[in-house]
Amino acid sequence: MHNKIYKSSILITGGAGFIGSYVVEELLRHEPAKIIILDNLIRGSFENMQAFIDNPVIEFIEGDVRDTALLEQCIAGVDYVFHMAALRINACAANPRVGFDVMLKSTFDVAELCVKHQVKKVIYSSSASIYGLAQHFPTPETDNPYDNQTFYGGAKLWGEQLFRSYKFMYGLDYIALRYFNVFGPRMDTDGKYTEVMIRWLDCISEGKAPLIYGDGSTSMDFVYVKDVAKANVAALLADVSDQAFNVGNCKETSLKQLLESLLEANNSTLEPEYREENTVNPVSRRLAANSKAQELLNFVPTVSLKQGLKELSEWYFEKKKIIA
């Protein structure tokens, strides 16, 4: 039985990136007619697209979502849009004006052009950052965003609200997905939250004691990238619109537990060293409630932290070998 992806045309902004490249792989399993990837390769890469760049279904366009004329060429004629191009949280903080152009203005252009060209549905990559430190754990989608202090979180929330208003005013169907801490092969090796995994993998390969700043109690909800890609496809396939969903693994893992799991995944007997915390992390806990995604999208994450860490370690050590 074919579903609505079969023979459809799809645009993925940011499709050469970490999560986007897995979304492309997941979509290809459903035999679309065409997938256009628009990415300026500021963070994405040909290496991420290795598995599919030669597939005739794929059209890769190296370009910027801030180029409205190019964006319109990409959107005209597609059935569905995954809007994933974005700057990282640190990049937004370092240069909010560029953050405005990429995260806000371009998202506005995407919404306008999707209405103009009668796109059937948009899947928008939002973030758990919209919550700041949430009020409840596990965090339901109904928690309020007033604790968020970041430009990035504010921009993501605005994007969600923009699509809501465009659904209300023009009937544009959309789903917003609030990813929690996404990890896996191809991940950012110097990101703000998940980067600690990479630093510890370096310690493991060099036989050095991994450092924990503070008492290691800060927690995150680590969700494997292939599960996030599946959530994206589920969001497109479900006959659901005008909703935001958490995408997490629904397991709270402290940094201390994360390190233990990473050491175990690599059969390492290294002992951590504790250092005084030098920065204050305003978001000390993350834990998603996923029941809404389970009920309405039929999405349940399937990859355990342990399995994911094994795959991440293999990828990273192989990458290090190639670079060395």
Ligand SMILES: NC(=O)c1ccc[n+]([C@@H]2O[C@H](COP(=O)([O-])OP(=O)(O)OC[C@H]3O[C@@H](n4cnc5c(N)ncnc54)[C@H](O)[C@@H]3O)[C@@H](O)[C@H]2O)c1
């Ligand atoms: N990784 C996470 O843990 C996480 C968590 C929450 C939300 N998100 C969101 O998920 C989406 C994908 O994130 P990711 O982790 O794959 O990051 P990523 O940086 O690997 O992917 C973003 C892609 O967008 C591209 N891009 C950036 N600016 C662009 C521009 N002006 N024009 C065209 N392309 C541009 C980059 O080159 C990159 O390939 C983003 O919207 C991100 O904000 C990610």
